Amino acid sequence: MTQTIIAIAGASASGKSLFSQTIYNELVNELEPGAIAIIEEDAYYRDQSHLPMAHRVKTNYDHPDAFEHELMVEHLRKLRAGCAVDVPIYDYNEHTRATETRRVLPAKILIVEGILLLSDPALRDEFDIKVFIDTPLDICLMRRMQRDIEERGRTIQSIVEQYKRTVRPMFYQFIEPSKHNADLVVTRGGKNRVAIDIIKSKIKHLLQE
Numbered sequence: 001m002t003q004t005i006i007a008i009a010g011a012s013a014s015g016k017s018l019f020s021q022t023i024y025n026e027l028v029n030e031l032e033p034g035a036i037a038i039i040e041e042d043a044y045y046r047d048q049s050h051l052p053m054a055h056r057v058k059t060n061y062d063h064p065d066a067f068e069h070e071l072m073v074e075h076l077r078k079l080r081a082g083c084a085v086d087v088p089i090y091d092y093n094e095h096t097r098a099t100e101t102r103r104v105l106p107a108k109i110l111i112v113e114g115i116l117l118l119s120d121p122a123l124r125d126e127f128d129i130k131v132f133i134d135t136p137l138d139i140c141l142m143r144r145m146q147r148d149i150e151e152r153g154r155t156i157q158s159i160v161e162q163y164k165r166t167v168r169p170m171f172y173q174f175i176e177p178s179k180h181n182a183d184l185v186v187t188r189g190g191k192n193r194v195a196i197d198i199i200k201s202k203i204k205h206l207l208q209e
């Protein structure tokens with residue numbers, strides 16, 4: 001059953017995925033099989049398959065209401081109780097969930113990463129260790145532009161419009177204030193070697209207890 005849930009929060013393109021994935025990749029072969037798993041908050045964006053594309057592109061994806069956090073809490077509790085869960089798979093190009101899901105087994109250490117993990121009190125209560133990746137917003141924007149064009153099928157115009165309309169204002173309303181709920185604040189994003197090693201050591205220590 002899952003014993004420790006580590007939340008990695010921070011702005012979009014701050015380096016949450018890189019940080020989480022680096023820890024996971026560097027530990028997965030060292031630990032006993034199935035000891036560590038990752039779940040993304042983005043997987044819990046609400047299904048919008050019933051809406052036309054013209055509606056989907058207008059959704060505010062940086063507001064807490066865009067996520068089905070209730071389902072995420074339910075899944076985290078099931079994992080703690082030792083049950084497997086079927087996590088949705090999100091399609092950023094289609095702005096909705098794919099029809100397939102991903103089965104996640106109850107690993108002892110679960111890393112979860114996402115923009116609004118520390119802003120929702122119900123979700124926050126589920127985490128044992130809370131980390132906030134604190135990368136300057138202009139750097140996040142540059143990285144997001146590159147990533148969204150290469151990986152999420154976006155144009156420069158759509159990225160700039162969305163950034164002004166929702167990404168930046170929601171960051172100041174919800175994400176930035178949630179930093180104060182973190183146990184650890186990590187500067188410089190996904191390549192902060194010292195921070196990665198500290199979390200890795202903590203995980204190894206927890207698994208030896």
Ligand SMILES: Nc1ncnc2c1ncn2[C@@H]1O[C@H](COP(=O)(O)OP(=O)(O)O)[C@@H](O)[C@H]1O
Nearest residue numbers: 012013014015016017018143147188189190191
């Ligand atoms: N410290 C860093 N230096 C250079 N590039 C980085 C750094 N951290 C993240 N990136 C890159 O920036 C992009 C966004 O990072 P990602 O980890 O996906 O952000 P998030 O999960 O917070 O949205 C990715 O292409 C990633 O490889």
Ligand SMILES: Nc1ccn([C@@H]2O[C@H](COP(=O)(O)O)[C@@H](O)[C@H]2O)c(=O)n1
Nearest residue numbers: 011012013042045061062092095115167
């Ligand atoms: N259909 C969607 C859904 C989400 N987004 C953006 O994704 C960001 C969160 O994901 P990160 O990997 O960047 O943390 C969030 O800022 C949403 O604006 C989107 O553009 N389209």
